[in-house]
Amino acid sequence: GKGFVVSDTVAETLLQDPSQDFRVVVRPYLTSNDIAEDPRQLPSRWIIDFAQLSLEDAARYAPALAIVRRDVKPFRDTVRREGHRKKWWQFGEPRVGLRRALRPLTRYATVGAHGKRMLIAWQEPWVLASNANMVFAFDDDYSMGILLSRAHDAWAWAQSSTLKGDLRYTPTTAFMTFPWPDPVTPEQREAIAAASRTLYDRRSELCIEHGMGLTKLYNLMEEGGFADLAALHRRLDEAVAAAYGWPRSVAQDPEQIVSRLTALNREIVEGGRAYDPFTGPAPTED
Numbered sequence: 001g002k003g004f005v006v007s008d009t010v011a012e013t014l015l016q017d018p019s020q021d022f023r024v025v026v027r028p029y030l031t032s033n034d035i036a037e038d039p040r041q042l043p044s045r046w047i048i049d050f051a052q053l054s055l056e057d058a059a060r061y062a063p064a065l066a067i068v069r070r071d072v073k074p075f076r077d078t079v080r081r082e083g084h085r086k087k088w089w090q091f092g093e094p095r096v097g098l099r100r101a102l103r104p105l106t107r108y109a110t111v112g113a114h115g116k117r118m119l120i121a122w123q124e125p126w127v128l129a130s131n132a133n134m135v136f137a138f139d140d141d142y143s144m145g146i147l148l149s150r151a152h153d154a155w156a157w158a159q160s161s162t163l164k165g166d167l168r169y170t171p172t173t174a175f176m177t178f179p180w181p182d183p184v185t186p187e188q189r190e191a192i193a194a195a196s197r198t199l200y201d202r203r204s205e206l207c208i209e210h211g212m213g214l215t216k217l218y219n220l221m222e223e224g225g226f227a228d229l230a231a232l233h234r235r236l237d238e239a240v241a242a243a244y245g246w247p248r249s250v251a252q253d254p255e256q257i258v259s260r261l262t263a264l265n266r267e268i269v270e271g272g273r274a275y276d277p278f279t280g281p282a283p284t285e286d
Contacts, residue, residue: 001092003071004048005029011046014064023126025050025061030123032112032132037213040204041121049128050089051099058089065089093131101137109136109144114166118156119214120147122200134169142189145196146180149240150233154254155261179264180277181243188243195236202232 006014006026014022028043035041048068050058058065068089076088084092102108102125110133111120120136122144129135136147146152156174160167169175181188206226207217221230234252241251244264250256268275 001072001075003075004068004091006046006048006067008046010067014061017063020061022061022064025053025058025064027126027128030110030127030129030133032115032130035110035112035119035121035133035213036115036117036215039207039211039213041123041207041214043127047128049091051094052090052096055089098135098137102135105137105139107139109138109147110134111136111147111169113170114163114168116166117215117218118153118167118169119218120144121214134171134175136175141193141196141200144200145192145236146240148196148199148233148236150237150251150254151240151244151257151261152178154257157254158258177265179261179268179275181240181245182275182277184243184277188239191239192236192243195232195239199229199232199236202229 011026014026025048027047027049029045029047030043031045034044038044048064050061050065050068073088076084079085081092105125107122107124109120110123110129111118113132113134123129136143138144138147155178156169157167159173159177160169161173162168203214203217206229207213210217217226217229220226237251238248241248244260246260250260267273
């Protein structure tokens, strides 16, 4: 419900209240537009989030609870779902499993659910992603490298539906069907992680230096700008292709990528090969 979203002024007032640590329940709120347009891919809004707190515990943050009681409860009193009426101070769909998966992480990756590009960015744990984003419970550079690769991008476009030409990224179509490289040697994993770190750091530098978000950055790159960033993407794509055991020429060929991933997907589904890509350093996506 929109009543949980608060202005910058209200958020600042609550966060400066010395009576409690309001960072527990007042969080930056990330939209997909923030990922696409903000040079730092940072949230532009704030939200009150009581998570799974009981009403008694939420009452410890009295000023925040008063806002939710005023702006959320009147509507919740009218809804049909009993759980939403009874727990009016909590989000209707708090995604308990996702919160549990994110709890031990130092950061997480998120992508806009709809867009002309699949733009993925790191976020710190305090940030709450809106339902306009999909969240990956990863905090390692290897996993980010796979997500940023042309292999993942080509697969997502091939498997997902579109809305007015925009990609609609969903876990069931784009992620759960995507066959990760497996097995991967430590050397291959580190090559992808190193390429991912270098690419991400340079991308961040360029966004800040030129005062532009990822959409404008990649538009210019496609038109021939930022040649160094394009080269870093090719380096990452080639490292990912090597982890799959593909020749380097496949790394920039979406049709070949999709064809090979489709065959790999079929082999895994039919039990033709062992597949356990998330055992070890890379945690699972929730």
